[in-house]
């Protein structure tokens with residue numbers, strides 16, 4: 001199979017590319033480098049013996065995407081390209097709807113025009129909004145989302161549902177990620193967002209390097225193990241494997257398939273922080289701050305459906321996540 005990976009130089013995309021190359025899959029990467037850099041391509045090439053093409057371009061450019069699909073005889077797409085910051089999406093909603101929703105529709109148009117009907121789509125547990133119960137199953141209501149980022153993912157899911165219902169040739173996997181974190185065990189690729197990180201693990205590594213002063217812990221009075229919020233952290237390499245398995249699946253099954261991609265267990269912010277401190281052997285400055293509006297006490301994935309249907313589960317625990325994230329960041333302090 002020949003796979004087009006959009007957003008393939010980003011955090012999750014680069015790990016998906018590394019995994020596909022390890023399986024000797026033929027791939028082509030499309031990314032506009034808005035939140036990543038060309039250097040990732042060199043690093044991916046150094047990891048793999050298989051060659052691949054990189055095209056700097058935008059998924060909203062339907063003509064370009066059509067040319068890429070046709071020239072490379074693509075027969076499936078993993079669509080990770082998009083913007084991912086909840087707070088930024090509140091300030092720049094049009095930018096988010098344009099990149100995430102318009103971008104996805106443009107890609108789907110290009111795929112249909114070139115006769116390619118297999119897609120793995122990066123969605124998010126954000127589509128569940130404030131969960132009514134935890135662990136969250138895929139049948140939990142979606143759409144009651146309070147920010148443009150989450151709504152953009154929800155809208156794309158709805159578009160995909162309508163598309164698959166309208167044309168039986170489509171075979172689509174929607175992957176709802178929980179909290180991807182960690183890095184490749186080589187230390188060659190990892191998370192290096194442009195600007196200030198929003199997620200706990202990259203914040204911890206930046207504080208450890210002295211690039212940020214401290215970690216703010218939002219809420220110390222939740223009814224959880226230690227009062228801090230509990231989330232589901234999934235190792236990015238496990239997540240990448242999930243994409244490869246989802247691709248295999250959609251080659252044999254048509255229709256729409258929705259799977260949670262989480263570890264299936266939660267860790268509190270303080271548990272993650274302590275695990276990180278044990279890895280680096282020093283304490284991390286942190287400060288408790290009030291609860292943030294919209295945050296819930298705890299949330300993690302029910303992964304029984306993805307285990308049953310795809311045979312996927314996450315193997316790496318929080319210790320492995322913070323260890324790999326630290327290896328990546330300490331080997332690449334400038335990133």
Ligand SMILES: NC(=O)c1ccc[n+]([C@@H]2O[C@H](COP(=O)([O-])OP(=O)(O)OC[C@H]3O[C@@H](n4cnc5c(N)ncnc54)[C@H](O)[C@@H]3O)[C@@H](O)[C@H]2O)c1
Pocket residue numbers: 006007008009010011012013030031032033034035036057058059060079080081082083084099103122123124125177178179180199
């Ligand atoms: N990291 C998370 O916590 C998380 C959680 C849930 C879902 N997701 C989704 O997973 C996907 C990948 O996330 P990530 O963490 O790797 O983010 P990332 O920002 O590291 O990667 C996204 C990549 O897409 C590229 N891109 C953005 N807009 C583009 C466009 N219009 N055309 C072409 N390329 C474009 C960026 O340059 C970047 O390389 C995103 O769609 C994100 O919304 C991420």
